[in-house]
Amino acid sequence: MRLATYNVENLFNRAKAMNLEGWAEGKPVLESFARLNQLLGEPLYTAQDKVQMVKLLIDLGLEKSDRAPFVILRQNKGSLVKRPKAGGLEVVANGRTEWVGSLDLIEAPVDLEAMRNTARVMIDLKADVLAVVEAESRPALRDFNDEIVGGLGGPLFKHVMLIDGNDARGIDVGLMTAEGYPIGQMRSHVDDAGANGELIFSRDCAQFQIPLPSGKQLLVLVNHLKSKGFGSLAASAQKRQAQAERIKAIYQALVAQGEAYIAVVGDFNDTPDSAPLAPLLQGTDLKDAFTHAAFDDGGFPGTFDSCKAANKIDYLLLSPALFATVTAGGVWRKGMWPGSKPKRWDVYPELDKKENAGSDHAAVWVDLNL
Structure with missing residues (x-):
């Protein structure tokens, strides 16, 4: 045998962030993705959690849209974030039970x-x-x-x-x-x-x-x-x-x-x-x-x-x-x-x-x- x-x-x-020419290019995206997913899973979001979430969302390119080059934020029911017309990004959910959705990596062939x-x-x-x-x-x-x-x-x-x-x-x-x-x-x-x-x-x-x-x-x-x-x-x-x-x-x-x-x-x-x-x-x-x-x-x-x-x-x-x-x-x-x-x-x-x-x-x- x-x-x-x-x-x-x-x-x-394969996740687009893992499909780049060098590991160093995709590493920051994957690290931010992992950390943000960890925070999103918390039952209660503290004020400090929300500050971190906003920073990570911006780092991932999600400040103006739920879709970025490497990730997509799915808000299927309820809202995690709001984007005021005046600009900026605000986490409005107070915990994981207040919204249904996910943060996913975008794949490429x-x-x-x-x-x-x-x-x-x-x-x-x-x-x-x-x-x-x-x-x-x-x-x-x-x-x-x-x-x-x-x-x-x-x-x-x-x-x-x-x-x-x-x-x-x-x-x-x-x-x-x-x-x-x-x-x-x-x-x-x-x-x-x-x-x-x-x-x-x-x-x-x-x-x-x-x-x-x-x-x-x-x-x-x-x-x-x-x-x-x-x-x-x-x-x-x-x-x-x-x-x-x-x-x-x-x-x-x-x-x-x-x-x-x-x-x-x-x-x-x-x-x-x-x-x-x-x-x-x-x-x-x-x-x-x-x-x-x-x-x-x-x-x-x-x-x-x-x-x-x-x-x-x-x-x-x-x-x-x-x-x-x-x-x-x-x-x-x-x-x-x-x-x-x-x-x-x-x-x-x-x-x-x-x-x-x-x-x-x-x-x-x-x-x-x-």
């Missing part, structure tokens, strides 16, 4: 050739079980499988599943499996909270059971941990560590129940030597597929962007029993932009400019003798 993980960076549509290169990676991986990171929704994942993968002549995944997570940007985690590998029981951890009541997972730690032809079962925990590029570095590191500690607890509980074949996979947004990932990489018996003697990293230690060691952020962590079944493994980079001169790795002929990259992440895979 081939197990793989791939951050696809959305399939059809993903480049068509980029979609096809994402599909080419999926086809060439030949994965029986593929963990997918940053997919918009289950319908998007299903339609991508049918229309893009199928349109390029690739074999369709038989089973496609995604549970919406905690991120309002439409970057969720899911699983696609081939004929013979049905998806059994599923469990979401979106409601897992810390001692302070704050939700632990930025997206989810989605748990999928795969019954195997041998009569055994594989458990795959698909993750997308907190990014370094959103909020302060210290706060994001603290969040990732809390997530790693919770995943550790989930993993150890499964081991205590007698589960042997467990994979913790996905985009962890940090390196193997980082303190936030220590609970998983040092505090458990999980083994990184990269360390297996049969694993070939293709001459590059990383999985993201330039694939340097500092860009090793995508993982296949395997329980000892599962690690013992590995017969081969590697990193698939043909859908990634290889740089201009010289090119770092071979790519698809259709990937002739950076915008056509299927993702700026590589796919990571292992073959398992189960």
Whole structure:
């Protein structure tokens, strides 16, 4: 069986603020969006809250209209704001129950050739079980499988599943499996909270059971941990560590129940030597597929962007029993932009400019003798 993980960076549509040339351009929009959404969810709006809301609304370009280049304010019933003819902006609602609506990111289509290169990676991986990171929704994942993968002549995944997570940007985690590998029981951890009541997972730690032809079962925990590029570095590191500690607890509980074949996979947004990932990489018996003697990293230690060691952020962590079944493994980079001169790795002929990259992440895979 081939197990793989791939951050696809959305399939059809992506928030416009995330689709700009550089992360630095969209970061202020996403930060203001997140903070304003947090304030809008409060049951009561204090005078200080309203001052902050007005500033954030203006920062997002919503001073004169409910629609801005990157976001849209929906006031479906009742009013959050009023815009006097004399100018300015006023928050008139006194709490979340006084108006019905939402603050949404505006989406833009993903480049068509980029979609096809994402599909080419999926086809060439030949994965029986593929963990997918940053997919918009289950319908998007299903339609991508049918229309893009199928349109390029690739074999369709038989089973496609995604549970919406905690991120309002439409970057969720899911699983696609081939004929013979049905998806059994599923469990979401979106409601897992810390001692302070704050939700632990930025997206989810989605748990999928795969019954195997041998009569055994594989458990795959698909993750997308907190990014370094959103909020302060210290706060994001603290969040990732809390997530790693919770995943550790989930993993150890499964081991205590007698589960042997467990994979913790996905985009962890940090390196193997980082303190936030220590609970998983040092505090458990999980083994990184990269360390297996049969694993070939293709001459590059990383999985993201330039694939340097500092860009090793995508993982296949395997329980000892599962690690013992590995017969081969590697990193698939043909859908990634290889740089201009010289090119770092071979790519698809259709990937002739950076915008056509299927993702700026590589796919990571292992073959398992189960």
